[in-house]
Amino acid sequence: MTDKFSFQVNATDGAARSGIISTPRGQVRTPAFMPVGTAATVKAMLPGSVRETGADILLGNTYHLMLRPTAERIAALGGLHRFMNWDGPILTDSGGFQVMSLASLRKLTEEGVTFASHIDGSKHMLSPERSMEIQRLLGSDIVMCFDECPALPADEAEVKRATDLSMRWAQRSRDAFGDRPGHALFGIMQGGVTPELRAASAEKLVEIGFDGYAVGGLAVGEGQEAMFGVLDYAPGLLPADKPRYLMGVGKPDDIVGAVQRGIDMMDCVLPSRSGRTGQAWTARGQVNLRNARHKDDPRPLEEGCTCPACRGYSRAYLHHVVKSDEIIASMLLTWHNLHYYQVLMQDLRDAIAAGALDAFVVQFHAQRAAGDIEPL
């Protein structure tokens, strides 16, 4: 254990890196996938089960938690870790992205954003200073700068305006965060798909100085090709000795491509959300358990998988409980999906350490291509 936040790269393979983020609450093996615990729960999972999948760190959502049960209440109850019974590191987002996608009656000014709650219509405000305060009240280990993230496609002037504002907010976030040993503050690069804006954003963030850097403004509608286009150069604009975090990504092939391009951390609701709609992620691709082809199938969802869904049940059973809208369907498929994602991250870490990432990626895509001709 350490009383400081630190990052160490242990191996590289092309642009890809594997390493360790150390925090007072434990280590995070990178590249890392962070399950999302929106409202102080990774949906349909107990925290001990999330840990069993191999997750080292969770993500919590400032927007959701500030509205319910409120950051002040969580602080009074001992902080988010204790509240949700997760003793490992937690990264919290700033609320900036979700307030723009979920809240109503939004009003954006230089100061911040005022908005009405999607739950009860109550009025609230987020600014760099308030976001820092909320994330401190939650007890977050890795705090994200408050930013404005425009949806893509957007015209370049709009992206520049939002990027410039986000950089001023990054400075205010840094000032408001202050000096909190053991806690990290990450800056968020913006700039859309414009290399010059990305470069200017990175330069500004590095000038301010952060413990880690996110590549923001992606996975917002631009498509994988455009995202990889940015990732071909954006990570290289950021300091090599700090973790690089790609927010809100993604599908397994997005993750593989991002890791190849030098990303160290990712998060996404996809594996848990898919699990609640009867979708499973496997080495042979995505499987829809709702499909009638599974109703008599005695095979496990994925041969060799050690998650409880695959060890204990047939595809026929999973089909039955999905069709019957049973809670156990969400529980088992979420568990499988999170397990699959963590196994993928371990495989990526191992491949990087062995200098064999290219071969792994070839095999990853070949398995998925072969999956198409399986009797799925």
Added chain:
Amino acid sequence: MTDKFSFQVNATDGAARSGIISTPRGQVRTPAFMPVGTAATVKAMLPGSVRETGADILLGNTYHLMLRPTAERIAALGGLHRFMNWDGPILTDSGGFQVMSLASLRKLTEEGVTFASHIDGSKHMLSPERSMEIQRLLGSDIVMCFDECPALPADEAEVKRATDLSMRWAQRSRDAFGDRPGHALFGIMQGGVTPELRAASAEKLVEIGFDGYAVGGLAVGEGQEAMFGVLDYAPGLLPADKPRYLMGVGKPDDIVGAVQRGIDMMDCVLPSRSGRTGQAWTARGQVNLRNARHKDDPRPLEEGCTCPACRGYSRAYLHHVVKSDEIIASMLLTWHNLHYYQVLMQDLRDAIAAGALDAFVVQFHAQRAAGDIEPL
């Protein structure tokens, strides 16, 4: 392990008994509470978690399983135990009660019941012979006779008609069940709240001869006083060396009163259903986690309880996830409730073995009475 079904009474205290039911799939400590696994799942629980609460045996519902995924499909997949990943004993009901309460277009004849599925309107038939066949296909360890159970209050002539029919169906169930070593067939006493009808029903069932006997036709609207009125004499009409099963009961105080009157087995959806609506059962009574009084309460739901909900979380957290309609609320509260029920059963078994049941019952009611003045 044994290859036969057997029952042994190890201790008595007044009319109450504690003992062991032995089956090839494991032992059941009595008095026993059986969680209900309606559609091949105890809702919101993994089977290993149900086992951890202390449950020795589950109940499966013939009506639900015959409609979806069908008994034939479960048989082809290796039986219900394998299908739902529960290797302990399973008792299945006959479908008789649920077809009358859930299906539409019912037509009752001497032969059996034709009906339309509540899921898709498809036409089906249940009879003593078909019920025995379905329960055999499922691989049930304890099979229940097919009966007709009228809701109470009902006039005595109607109760007598249903009881007489049920006794003829009991004989047909016995004949259709045949000789299946290691599997048990239980008869079901009917007779409403009329002692003469109860006595005649018991006499007929004992004449046919069963491995155990249910007290049927209760918990169908008659209230606790009337139920206890029947239980004051009905168990004594049944053989002392066979298990006595009270179907569909109940609340914790129903269970305590039934055990005092000589009941060995019970089942009810209450602890799991309550758990999905934010209700918890505790030694101090029923707690509604939806109530705003819990929102800042750092205390566990129940001091000293070793279930995951009480070990890991505050009342404030449980309130938050109930209010937020999170799946973890159903998972944690169902787990707590099933745990509470199984601790109650163990306490009852211990009290009977110690000849101290009366003292236990006094304490049980005193704790609940004191609960009313707690800041709940």
